[in-house]
Amino acid sequence: MPNELRDPNHAAAELILTELGEGYRVLTLNRPSRLNAFNVSMHEALMAALDEAEADAACRAVILTGAGRGFCTGQDLADRIRPDGLAPDLGASLDQYYNPLVRRLRSFRFPVIAAVNGVAAGAGANIALACDIVIAARSARFLELFTNLGLVPDCGGTWFLPRLIGTARARAVALLGEPLSAEQAAEWGLIWKTCDDQALLPEARDIAARIASKPPYGVTLTKEALEASATNDLTTQLDLERDLQREAGLDPGYVERVKAFLVKR
Template sequence: MSTVLLHIENGVAYITLNRPEKYNSFNRDMALTLQAHLDACEKDDNVRCIYITGNGKGFCAGQDLSEFPSPAEIDFEKVVREHYNPVISRFRNIEKPIVAAVNGVAAGAGANLALACDVVVANKSASFVQAFSKIGLVPDSGGTFFLPRLVGLQRASALMMLADKVTAEEAVNMGMIYRAYDDEMFEQESKRIAATLAQMPTIGLGLTKRALNQSYNNNLNQQLELEKELQVKAGRTEDFKEGVNGFLEKRKPEFKGK
């Protein structure tokens, strides 16, 4: 069976990391298959939201170190360049909303992959661990970029150096993730978020994502100029016209993602 499953339904692409016996830790096949699925979702106009979760008890435990014969034979340059960096780039550059539904432990690169998504939710039994320091490594997969911006430099430093386990509810309270749900409601609620996003104005959401990405580098004046440019593009969409008509006609608009 594939290491990454893809199922598309009602505008949502459901991507499931599928190595449950390894807590969905990454090997090369899994990384390349995920990239291929993301590329397909980007090109498919029927996909208006991407939902990523893990099969079994874990979301993703990071890199599967048992893939290599010994620590000395790990080609970190190749692994990071070919496996993880391309996934993070796709997460941020695909102009469709991506929901990470963290169903269990998210450790190392698995935690940082989740944090690179647009909306991150978890069940209350899930946890996040910056596990790199436990084996003498540096956080990768965008962790040193996203985590300080989410929780602040001081807290990010402590979490990365001490490798503390953060519960889902703690992650919500510190601004690391959006929401945590009771385990029995998690799948229903997380999929409800994806379904909602899939029925919203897709181009407008994608332009919002572009603006957020560029806000990391722009000063205020540059960001104001970018907002103006993107607002002009959004105002030319069919979904904007439908949204206005729905408001004026006192009905729920039916967005088409166009």
């Protein structure tokens, strides 16, 4: 059974369930009755859970998934209705909650694996895409439904989509707002791969355990290099690879790992 870390004095702690694995943590969005849609409390609980994971020296990977039949449907729209009838400031919500979460996932010191179980819609889809590795159950669907509500894709959607699947497909996915199956998402390169529904979490745990078994310094620097490559030109990226490789080679364990590799060979 999962070892759930909960604070009985803080109801928001129930919104994120934390399972401790061997070298990794599973963070589960836990509002299944709302298809794990975000409210302010869940934003705060997830950021706190990420803080705890990053501060844990034994943790080298995180799995992000959802409770129940969905991964996340983005913003809980019921929270958007103001008692005074005035329109909410959606930009303020992005500034305060969603954009910091996306930036946190991208800059996290070790990999985050999204295990998408069921629907990932709106901001929920783009939060999944902000993770380092995305796997999905065959029943999962990705839905950029923003234009259906007269909105603009956010949480990095207009940045991730063209880079992952190309401009033509990105425009269709964003403008039509129609569901994309997990199989199609994998075929297009939006996500890494799909698996049978019952195999989703075992597969995610296996990936996390394999990452956790690697020398952590190299994993962290590799993630840093890949993130920088999105905006660097080749010359700048080559220089960064040189600098990071020099840093990695100075790690005290590097020489011993090379010796061990040569002995095995």
